[in-house]
Amino acid sequence: MSNLNAVSFREEQGRYKGIFAWIFSTDHKRIGLLYLYSIVSFFLIGVLLGAAMKLELLAPGKTVMDPATYNAIFTLHGVIMIFLVVVPGLPAVFGNFMLPIMIGAKDVAFPKLNLLSWWIYVFGAIIALSSLFMGGGPPDTGWTFYAPYAFKTNTNMLPAVLGAFILGFSSILTGINFIVTIHRLRAPGMTWFKMPLFPWTLYGTGWIQILATPIVGITLLMIVGERVLNIGFFDPALGGDPILYQHLFWIYSHPAVYIMILPAMGAISEIIPTFANKSIFGYKAIVISTLAIAFVGYFVWGHHMFTSGMSGTALYTFSLLTFIVAIPSAIKVFNWVGTLHKASIQLETPFFWAASFLFVFMIGGLSGLALGALATNVHLHDTAFVVAHFHFIVFGGVGFAFMGAIHYWFPKIWGRMYNTRIATSGWIIFFIGFCTLYLPMFFLGVTGMPRRYYDYVENFHGPNIVSTIGSWVLILGLVIILTNLIRSAYKGEKASKNPWGGRTLEWTVDSPPTLENFEEIPVIDRGPYDYRKNPE
Amino acid sequence: MNEDTTQNASSFVSQVDSAFVFIFGISLFFLVGITAFLVYYIIKYRKSKNAEATHIEGSNTLEIIWTIIPTILVLSMFYYGWSGWKFQRDIPEDAIPIKTIARMWSFTFQYENGLITDTLYVPKGKAVNLDLVALDVLHSFYIPAFRVKQDMVPGKQTNIWFESEKEGEYEIYCAEYCGLRHSYMRSLVKVIPANEFEAMTKIDSSALAINNEVVDSRQAGISITRKYGCNACHTADGTKLVGPSYKNIMGRTRVVLIDGKEHEVEADEAYIRRSIYEPNAEIVKGFEKGLMLSYKDQVTEEEFKQLLEYFYYLSEQ
Incomplete structure (x- = not known):
């Protein structure tokens, strides 16, 4: 198969040279890497801001910063991590890079649109971040920009929502692109149920991106109407209702959580069968649960507002729907664990990330049950418990899946192998740090410590110390992981086409792939995870 | 959640805590159980022990079982959560009204006779109904020991009620981020004998000065x-x-x-x-x-x- 003349996409000479060969490239793989480098940079800024918050909470009273700085830091941390890192996260990086290869295509359906998405992302990021520095003094509204506080202190709400809207456009375009790619460009013979699971989750995600993101646009229009024309939508001073803003915000931002987590689940569904050397258990059940999550996920936003004063009927309806969305997630976990039954497991770094993903994702999901039930939600809402819950889902779920994915596809993307021993020690330190950082916050929440607290009473001190120490361990792990990967991208051993024994199509092409991925588009005649040696 | 100090601090505590224990118990059972399976499989079926995987594509029976069981469990959790909460919406008619005003960054409480305090006094064993008024931005009235919380929305009145069964002092926090000194927006609720409360709120409005x-x-x-x-x-x-x-x-x-x-x-x-x-x-x-x-x-x-x-x-x- 391998053609001696073919050069990898990294060496391919196009129309442009140097950095322009990247930022003007319409190759899905280069665009995926552009996203990777931008997202990882924002992620590192977000991590440092988070660590600064934890340092401040080491002791009651002032530790290292004043309250204004603290409030600005948690706002920035939230805005960067949610809008610039986790929402684009896996689809933009690994979706772009892997989707066409996994379904046997040469590129996405609209390569130019794909490049435009990245440019819009960068533009949106600049608007969103600059909005944080406009108006009087540093921003301190929290990433949710709740009215009327966000109107009151300074005027940054409009540009911030504008930034979210522009970023949303990037998301919508990526979604359209992936949906069309999946519909039109699957290799001959790849029926829907012969498609690997990562593309399936990107498909579900694409629909959420298209259908939920326009709500941000509507919200933006209403804010403009309020600010410019003085129509009272949200600001009670003009006769508006701040609760309406919360509804609109969460109608988008809750499905956004599924934009984050579905592709993470997809990546885990790729890693587990490869390292188990075994077909994934319940392929169809996983596909159906993916689509079920994408669908039901639209109707649960109200669970962010159980204490806002909504009617009782709204409360128990949203509570019931929230519990229903838990079922497909549970089904996925059972199937992943079931895959390991009678498997032959290679204990490699990506597998450790996937296995620990299951653990932290279960904690995140199960703690969500206590938040979905009305009686317990009222007590736990807006406390550290919620912060712990969503960090277990978003950082634990999405973050661990991202780490697993980067260690899994690293040899494919860079054509080199990393040092597995260092990678595994990085993982274990990170995992310990993660649990030490976030588990105490469940306890703090149960005992009543509200979130976004700069200062706290003495009985919250102990768990906060443990949590801060956890943040140091986590960062140590992160440094080890990143150093290893960066060094290996330049100096690692050359990787073969298929170092893990994977069965999906990306493992049949060169490492790193050539510009057009396939010399000849393959014909598919078996399921994606058929690990039998001699299939009948 | 079941600390001695807050046991029965309000009439909601036992219901909320039993719902929590129920959900937490099931969650912990599944977390430990599934993690045990995970670890057991990883050890038992690692490549050095089991060189050849068995080809299994799935099982419809198992899929049905592990769809139905979680469905029953989450529905029962929903029911527990709902039944433990619905009392919080049924404000007794004889509840004593106390107007609660939040502004950046303090709470004040006004009783029927016009007395205003910065600490909330409530009578033991009698229901009180707080009319929550926010003057500037969103706040949230939260008494962890009583398991109650309600957002305070400017331009909109919300209510919260409770009945405390134990004399003592409990923390009040603002739970909705409200700006610079959010974490200092605290107060205390003091549960006092009913007769003392009556004496305090029945005399004329110079009570504060006299006190x-x-x-x-x-x-x-x-x-x-x-x-x-x-x-x-x-x-x-x-x-x-x-x-x-x-x-x-x-x-x-x-x-x-x-x-x-x-x-x-x-x-x-x-x-x-x-x-x-x-x-x-x-x-x-x-x-x-x-x-x-x-x-x-x-x-x-x-x-x-x-x-x-x-x-x-x-x-x-």
């Missing part, structure tokens, strides 16, 4: 600053919080911004009056505009005079 035994202008001033939550932002000892301190304020020349332009004014009676009734007309340089609301129709002329005397007292020190 505090006003002997000089200084104490009257302190009472007023506490009553209106002034101390959330201003201090009497020269410390700079969100607003300027009262200490040495009288007679000082201050640089203020009026419509963005700097002016020098002397802090006299007229200045103090403007600062209380039109707080955003002139802003002392170095402080932010828009953080203080007007106390027009709240601080009476008599109270204003007492405040003024208090400020003079603080400036003579």
